[in-house]
Amino acid sequence: MSLIFSAADMLPKIRLFEYQEESMKGETIAAISTAVSSSGIGIVRISGDQAFEIADRVYRSPKGKKKLSEQQSHTVHYGYICDGDEVLDEVLVVLMRAPRSFTAEDTVEIDCHGGVYAIQRVLEAVIKNGAAPAEPGEFTKRAFLNGRLDLSQAEAVMDVIQSKSELALSNSMSQLRGSIKNRIQKLREVILEDVAYLEAALDDPEHISLDSFDETIEGHVRALLKDTNHLLENCNNGRIMKEGIQTVIVGKPNVGKSSLLNCLLRENRAIVTNIPGTTRDTLEEDIVIGNILLHLIDTAGIRETENEIESIGIKKTKESLEKADFVIIVLDSSKELSKEDYEILDLCKNSTGVVLVNKSDLQQTLSMQEIRNLSGKDVISFSAAKGDGLDELESYIKRQFIESKIEEKDDLYITNARQKEALVQTKDSLEKVLESIELGMPEDLYAIDLTNAYESLGKIIGETLEEDIINKIFKDFCMGK
Ligand code: GDP
Numbered sequence: 001m002s003l004i005f006s007a008a009d010m011l012p013k014i015r016l017f018e019y020q021e022e023s024m025k026g027e028t029i030a031a032i033s034t035a036v037s038s039s040g041i042g043i044v045r046i047s048g049d050q051a052f053e054i055a056d057r058v059y060r061s062p063k064g065k066k067k068l069s070e071q072q073s074h075t076v077h078y079g080y081i082c083d084g085d086e087v088l089d090e091v092l093v094v095l096m097r098a099p100r101s102f103t104a105e106d107t108v109e110i111d112c113h114g115g116v117y118a119i120q121r122v123l124e125a126v127i128k129n130g131a132a133p134a135e136p137g138e139f140t141k142r143a144f145l146n147g148r149l150d151l152s153q154a155e156a157v158m159d160v161i162q163s164k165s166e167l168a169l170s171n172s173m174s175q176l177r178g179s180i181k182n183r184i185q186k187l188r189e190v191i192l193e194d195v196a197y198l199e200a201a202l203d204d205p206e207h208i209s210l211d212s213f214d215e216t217i218e219g220h221v222r223a224l225l226k227d228t229n230h231l232l233e234n235c236n237n238g239r240i241m242k243e244g245i246q247t248v249i250v251g252k253p254n255v256g257k258s259s260l261l262n263c264l265l266r267e268n269r270a271i272v273t274n275i276p277g278t279t280r281d282t283l284e285e286d287i288v289i290g291n292i293l294l295h296l297i298d299t300a301g302i303r304e305t306e307n308e309i310e311s312i313g314i315k316k317t318k319e320s321l322e323k324a325d326f327v328i329i330v331l332d333s334s335k336e337l338s339k340e341d342y343e344i345l346d347l348c349k350n351s352t353g354v355v356l357v358n359k360s361d362l363q364q365t366l367s368m369q370e371i372r373n374l375s376g377k378d379v380i381s382f383s384a385a386k387g388d389g390l391d392e393l394e395s396y397i398k399r400q401f402i403e404s405k406i407e408e409k410d411d412l413y414i415t416n417a418r419q420k421e422a423l424v425q426t427k428d429s430l431e432k433v434l435e436s437i438e439l440g441m442p443e444d445l446y447a448i449d450l451t452n453a454y455e456s457l458g459k460i461i462g463e464t465l466e467e468d469i470i471n472k473i474f475k476d477f478c479m480g481k
Contacts, residue, residue, distance in 0.1 A: 028054060029138055030131035032123055033480035039114035044123050045480060046131055047139055051106040052095070057129040058082060058122075059093060068108070073097035081110060083125040089118050103139050104146035137477025141470070144462060151462025151473070152180035155416050158477055159242065166291035167241045167402075171413050180419070183412055184460050187227060190220055191454040198447050210443060217446075218437050224453070225430045228423055231412060235420045238413030240325060244286060244293030245401055248320045250348065251330030252340040256358040259384035260330060261285065261298045290398045297324075318347070326397065327353030331371065333381070334362035345375050354396055356382040360389065418473070422459040429453035 028048025036042070046054055052069035059068055060080045068077060077093045092111040101107035110126075112119045127133060135141075137158075144154040152175055159172035194217055201208040249257045265285055283298040299317035321327065327348050331341055345355075355375050357366055360383040372379045380396065382389035414420055429452040436446035458464030 026142075027132040028130065029134035029142075030054075030123060030126045031134035031139070031480040032119055033109075033139070034114070034119075036116050036119065037114070038116070042112050042114040042119040044110040044112060044119060044126060045134075045139065046108040046110070046126055047101070047103045047105045047134075047142060048131075049106060050130055051108045054126060054130045055093060055095075055108040055110070058125045059091075060087075068093060068095060071095055073100060081112070081122045081125060083121065083128070088121045088125060089113055091122070099146070099148075102148070103142040104148045105142060134480065135475070136479045137474035137481055140477055140481055141474040144470075144474075149176075150178070150181045151465065151470070152184070152416075152419065152460055153178060154462070155419070155473070156180075157481065159415065161478065161481065163242075164244065164286060165241075165288050165293040168293065171238065171241050171415065174412075179412055180414065181461050183227075183231075184457050187224055188454055188457050190224060191450055191457075194220055195447055195450050195454065198443055198450075202444060202447075213443070214437050217450075218434065221430050221433050221437075221450075225427065225434070228427045228430060231414055232420070232423050232427065234411060234413050235415070235423070238415035240401065241292070241413055242415040244295035245325045245397065246297070246323055247294050247326045247328060247397075248297045248299060248317070248324040249328045249330060250299055250317060250321065250344055251358075252338065252344065255330045255332040256384040257298050257330050258283075260328070260356065260358065260382070261296060263384045263387055263390055264294075264296060289394050290402055292398075292402055294397065321347065321351060324351060324353075326400065327351040328393075329353060329355045329375070329377070330382075331355060331357050331366060332359050333357035333364050333366045334359045336365055349376065352400070353377055354393070355379045356389065356393065358382045358384055361386050419460045422456045425456035425459075426453045429456060 026048065028046060028050035030044060030046040032042060033045040034042045056067045056069050058081050059077075060082050061077065062079060065077075071077065073096060075095055077095070079091060079093065081088045081091050089112045091113075094109040094111065096107040096109075098104055098106050110122060112122050123133075140149070140154050140157050143149045144151060149157070156172045156175035160169065160176055163169035163172055197208075198210070198213070198217075201210045201213070249260060251257050261283065264287055285296045285298075287294050287296060297320050299320055329344060329348055331337070355371055355377050357368060357371060357379060360381045368379045368381060378396065380389050380392050382393065414423065429449045432449040433446045433453070436449065455464045462470065
């Protein structure tokens with residue numbers, strides 16, 4: 001008898017089927033899929049078996065044409081949406097029959113006039129006539145359950161919506177097109193073949209030999225680990241692509257931090273005054289440089305003080321520094337360095353960043369070379385008052401992040417914390433396999449770790465996740481998506 005369980009027993013029951021069935025016979029759902037605001041148009045989306053019948057009940061054709069349910073798929077129909085005898089809106093209705101729709105179910109989209117009240121009345125009429133209000137993310141969840149998207153693609157849908165820069169968008173779009181799915185599936189195939197071979201050999205040792213199989217597996221696992229580690233290393237760049245470079249501006253009061261922020265934003269967002277310590281709290285703003293987002297945090301000056309409000313600001317500065325990808329240290333070049341400046345330079349000594357010697361338009365006291373030696377960082381001469389040095393600063397940031405780190409656009413950048421966690425678990429399991437091989441453990445032992453790695457990778461694409469986790473993921477989606 002085999003020492004190990006059969007692969008089918010060890011691999012988690014893929015529960016997708018149960019979901020699929022549940023989803024297929026589930027209710028027909030409806031929601032407003034556009035922002036509820038005074039816009040030109042707004043869309044009410046209906047998805048499910050009853051979508052066409054429900055649409056028939058609320059729709060009137062001006063010329064008494066055929067019912068919507070008798071029309072061809074992928075056609076558009078002009079008409080009215082009514083609640084009983086009351087005409088609610090003049091609309092265009094788009095029909096999509098299963099499986100050629102986003103959810104892979106029968107889908108009707110009603111293009112209404114925008115505005116808050118009219119579109120809500122249309123949705124109410126649809127619900128009154130048999131649809132259930134959709135949960136946030138329920139359309140995408142159905143697309144996933146119906147096999148239209150894997151989980152990494154479903155999550156990419158949300159990322160596409162939330163993209164704030166070109167790099168973030170192109171990364172999410174590539175994931176939506178299946179870049180994660182394809183890569184992960186390839187890794188899983190290698191593991192599955194090894195587990196299947198192991199199982200067969202342990203079942204039938206007379207005919208299938210495990211001689212030198214350790215070496216084969218070791219080679220495979222090392223390659224898998226290399227890939228997994230590469231994906232994990234890329235996660236930080238993925239986060240930067242998605243959320244932007246967390247950039248903290250630090251400096252003692254009055255050196256020109258708020259002026260720099262304004263200069264970067266090209267608008268007067270921060271209050272600039274010449275009384276030390278007026279930027280009491282941190283100010284946060286997003287700007288796009290090149291094709292990447294810079295998330296700017298202007299901190300209160302780092303300064304020992306009795307003033308409680310300012311102390312809170314200082315604490316926040318220290319906290320911001322811990323999370324920063326990039327630090328811009330601002331010094332006043334017209335004055336000698338003070339104790340506070342030295343403290344700031346010391347506090348930032350392990351951070352990636354640049355020093356701006358500001359107020360270059362005034363009589364210069366500081367030497368750029370000295371500051372370079374002292375800080376161990378590159379130094380840029382700057383004038384927030386005149387905007388001098390701004391181009392140099394922007395090019396510097398682009399060089400630091402885009403050109404040196406995120407240049408290989410075709411590479412895979414995982415941005416999702418859940419997916420990253422699954423990669424960490426995969427790495428742990430693969431390392432255990434190597435350990436077992438090195439210690440000469442029996443094959444059935446490391447077959448379990450191999451299977452765990454297979455399962456962890458499965459979590460990324462949603463093949464080995466529990467129902468409640470899947471529900472939780474889709475709950476974070478926006479309404480109507
Ligand atoms: P913060 O306390 O570090 O945020 O400094 P602010 O941005 O509020 O600037 C303090 C004072 O320095 C203000 O009066 C600014 O107008 C002035 N200032 C800022 N940058 C420059 C600069 O490049 N040149 C000159 N001459 N003055 C500047």
